[in-house]
Amino acid sequence: MKTHHHHQLFDSATRRGFLRDLGLGFGGLALGTMLAQDLLPISSQAKADEHLGWRPPDGRPHFAPKAKSVIWMFMIGGVSQVESFDPKPELDRHDGKTIAETPHASILESPYVKKNVRELVAGLHPVQPKIMRMQVGYRRHGQSGLAISDWWPHLSRHIDDLAIVRSMWTTDNDHGAQLQFHTGRHVLEGRLPTIGSWVHYGLGTMNENLPKYVVLGTPLADCCGGIGGQGSGYLGPEHEGVQLKVDPREPIPYASPAKPVPDDLQRRKFALIDRLDRLVAQDHPDDPAITARIQSYELAFRMQMAVPEALDFKHESEETTQLYGLHQDATRDFGAQCLAARRLVERGVRFVQLFHGSNGGAGAWDAHGGLKANHAQQCAQVDQPIAALLTDLKRRGLLEETLVVWATEFGRTPGSQGTDGRDHHPYGFSVWMAGGGLKGGVAHGATDELGFHAVENRHYVTDIHATVLHALGLDSRRLEVPGHRRLDIDHGQPILELFA
Template sequence: MSMQFGNNRPDSFSERHRRGFLQDLGLGFGSVALSSLLQGDSTAHGNEIAESELKKIAPKAKSVIWLFMIGGASHMETFDPKPQLNKLAGKTIKETPYARVLESPYLANERVVAFDPNNGFIRNEIYPLQVGFAPRGESGIEISDWFPHVGECADDLCVIRSMWTEDSNHGAQLQFHTGRHRVDGFFPTVGSWATYGLGSLNDNLPQFVVMGTPVADCCGGRECHRANYLGPQYDGIPLDIDSDIPLPYAAPPGGVYQEEQAGEFELLRQLNQISSEQFPTDEALRARVRSYELAFRMQTAVPDVVRLQDETAQTQRDYGLDQPETKVFGRQMLTARRLVEQGVRFVQVYHGSNGGAGQWDNHKGLKAGHTKLCKQTDQPIGALLKDLKQRGLLDETLVVWATEFGRTPGAQSSNGRDHHPYGFSVWMAGGGVKGGMTHGATDEIGFHAVEDRHYVTDIHATLLHQLGLNPHELVVPGRQRLERDFGHVIHDVLA
């Protein structure tokens, strides 16, 4: 019996009936999985964009590992020591020689709640540093004693101590990923822009992978790794490395053997070929079939990537997989290395989600809270940096450590610090960035970024530049680009 195809089918058949037909085959992937997997067409599109941009900017990095500490890590207890806080402890800011910081024009930003009487930097007493610092490496960068393993990598770090943002609340988490305030709505994230502009290095894996529990819905939620108007094919794909099925669609559906599914995909391939010949302008079916093909390939590739037992026992110990405090984040860091090793473009790892503002949000109990959180992350991050370098991957992998804002010089709840958008720290390593240096500065008490100030989208612009993309030309017609207002490449930190 021959199959006859007509040329006058309604569009509704193309969308609804084909979808049902594919589902009836028993492939078992839901619509969310499909939308996130339309990588066949996006790869070609992304490579086309990248080719035009790479003629202008020579790429220094192939991949990015983006580490985001949820809640607002204290810059003054991590990477920006302020010994004046110890000398001035117990005084209000107005009683110190630095009262001028309360009159700074930087306080005038309309989106920052600057004069809440309960806010620690306005009313409460200066809170001393809760940890010591020491010069690290040959460069002598001062890094917190809570980060001894990261400190061993000081000569590979570029610590930017002059960050600022607009938002004094945790909507800044979304702002750090999209470059937009919550009141502006939802926009593509930096990871989505990177994958949109560059396309794929490995057709068997998603190009934007997310690990760790995302930020809470109150602070942006999954919009912190979504592509918005770029299309769901550029969304970050959640990876649960401790699940039997790391990706929800990376296994055959129940009752279907892999051999059976392979036969089904071969049938789909043949049908797609017929459809392409009969309806060469119909992209919907071709894109959908490509998504199924990618999902099928992932069923082999993804389990291989997350099979951490293939690593040596020493490597597993280096990442802290043998310790309860570091096991979870250590597994994520080791997986991040394995992902970029296989050509994944952007790996985003969240740390500290608690269903609310985030565990790093230590309004009280800062010493206990930060001690625990730094313990969880320090050894795994240090191991990641050393491992990438030893394997020759650090030069082509840009690692970014970030948080939404810093903490106040003044105390809150007697032993914590409040939110602080006016000055905080971010660091980068590898990917063509200078190592063993600090850039920018906050004032003597860590209140304002005062030297080489950088808005959060300067990090985005620098990251994209290192990937070989011009951040000011990476646009979608009719849409505003990522760094609309403030995004500028930080050329001083580039090797």
């Protein structure tokens, strides 16, 4: 009878301690996805799926892609559409009135507005919001003549590169919409795969030394989805985003050795782990979990070498660091994220997710009061870095193959909240995209005259997901996992009109 005593060398807890003691630094979240996969055996369901002929993606696109990589920028808290990319001069004309007192009262009968919201705006609620004028001016720019607010002076120079979608809608009127924007489902429905994890699942790597899916900045707060905003749900932990810090001294939180370890010693330690895993593999030659485990350790070592180099700006020119605003307090943090994103896609990372505005709660863009001061400050932190990213990608020939997405969870009401703020508004808001085979200088869809709800070419949040996947040559229905059937709205529809 064959014995399996070598299987008992380490239980899960001992294995983690063993790795930590070896100086590999696997204690933290960044490489936790690898350890999670390490301890997951192949399930009987997966075996049954394979028996029926289903196979996971082979890393190749389903059709010719327009883009190779995605840079996904998410502004946390809810950016006002009427003070950014969908200016509404009618707000100024009717400042202080209720919607019912304007020539636009018919919007209250829109089939897109839920009954409870219609009653609130119509004044049946004790607090009747008044229309609040735009808190900033706007201008038309470029050959396209598209209008954006004056809080975006740097980005306005790139207006002819942008494809603005002004007709977004979602269903969550609370900040669970942050998770909803990334997964397509309400936060109460559990953690499901995010758009980044679908890209990771569907496409192979372009650089075996770096993760396919990287997260920069502080993620969503626990109240709004937490790490579910970069999670992979039922696709498995190996498809989660890997969080990196823009710091070459410690780019992978908690994953550096506790003490400096010579490269040669690191290699010998990994070789020992590799031999132990291959002992197990001898008894389970058909178990893909064993293969995945071995590959994960190999990737971890390569990452410790490659990631610090990717996030080290010392060889960037003074002109480049000035371009991104790294010498200014207001723009330094997000500028560093944007420059790191360029360096990562330049080195073959598929999906780079940037967060701005995480403050441990609903998000810095959540302007229930003092919207003018709030948005002026937040825009000043991101406007120059985002414009620099587009400039830099374009001059390096990378914008054509990189899809840049700017998004937020919902917009803000045309009416005031209190005296100088705006409430959450899921019925009509804006996002924009650039590069990746899209047309530039176009505005797709529209809200009504007051920016209340999307009325033309309306798009639920998963239409953005579908557009991203389409640009990468992926069909979400061909990625579907047996046992996890998705609704049509989960898949979304790519906005084909945006493609050149």
